Amino acid sequence: DVKVTQSSRYLVKRTGEKVFLECVQDMDHENMFWYRQDPGLGLRLIYFSYDVKMKEKGDIPEGYSVSREKKERFSLILESASTNQTSMYLCASSLWGTSTDTQYFGPGTRLTVL
Amino acid sequence: SQQGEEDPQALSIQEGENATMNCSYKTSINNLQWYRQNSGRGLVHLILIRSNEREKHSGRLRVTLDTSKKSSSLLITASRAADTASYFCATDYFLIQGAQKLVFGQGTRLTINP
Numbered sequence: 001d002v003k004v005t006q007s008s009r010y011l012v013k014r015t016g017e018k019v020f021l022e023c024v025q026d027m028d029h030e031n032m033f034w035y036r037q038d039p040g041l042g043l044r045l046i047y048f049s050y051d052v053k054m055k056e057k058g059d060i061p062e063g064y065s066v067s068r069e070k071k072e073r074f075s076l077i078l079e080s081a082s083t084n085q086t087s088m089y090l091c092a093s094s095l096w097g098t099s100t101d102t103q104y105f106g107p108g109t110r111l112t113v114l
Numbered sequence: 115s116q117q118g119e120e121d122p123q124a125l126s127i128q129e130g131e132n133a134t135m136n137c138s139y140k141t142s143i144n145n146l147q148w149y150r151q152n153s154g155r156g157l158v159h160l161i162l163i164r165s166n167e168r169e170k171h172s173g174r175l176r177v178t179l180d181t182s183k184k185s186s187s188l189l190i191t192a193s194r195a196a197d198t199a200s201y202f203c204a205t206d207y208f209l210i211q212g213a214q215k216l217v218f219g220q221g222t223r224l225t226i227n228p
Contacts, residue, residue: 004156031214042220043157043202058215090156094214101206101214102147105156 003027004106006091012112019078021109023091030095032074033058033103034066037088049074081113118146118203118219126225133190135222137203138183144206146179147216148188151200160188160201193226200224 007022045058
């Protein structure tokens with residue numbers, strides 16, 4: 001089974017802090033994604049990566065950056081955390097280039113910014 | 115927006131009854147997928163239906179797709195307490211380099227009462 005892990009289940013940070021959220025997948029997937037999930041807004045794509053060192057903006061990239069130095073690891077970075085970034089963050093991965101891609105999700109990180 | 119919309123937003127039924135959730139979307143799709151999310155956890159893929167399919171079964175799950183109406187339904191038969199979760203439909207479109215973006219609806223929260 002594909003396993004996607006995230007570094008923390010719960011995280012509390014202060015406004016202005018730099019925050020790193022880590023995601024690791026063990027199935028050699030090319031694609032990795034970061035979403036945030038908010039009540040009433042559903043899941044929204046922040047960034048995705050289709051290969052090592054390659055990244056593309058999703059729908060709401062402002063205030064975030066990402067890093068993918070190794071195929072299995074995709075990091076989401078909040079350069080200067082703000083209270084409006086309090087959310088559930090979900091990482092996902094998928095195989096490359098098929099028309100029936102299934103995304104495999106990690107358990108999520110619930111981030112609170114005070 | 116291509117976002118799907120689930121209906122109803124919340125559904126509460128007795129154990130053993132059938133649960134039906136609906137999803138509508140706005141643009142042409144390649145595939146439509148359904149995911150389940152247990153409270154505070156990541157999403158788990160349930161079933162994928164291709165745009166040229168009308169119905170698909172997987173265990174107690176039955177999915178239908180009507181591309182002329184841009185709608186899909188998920189039926190869970192003989193519901194169990196463990197089916198209590200939020201259910202999301204997701205439509206796809208391709209990003210660059212073979213990565214596939216999923217656009218999620220806001221979900222139906224299903225509660226199975228014992």
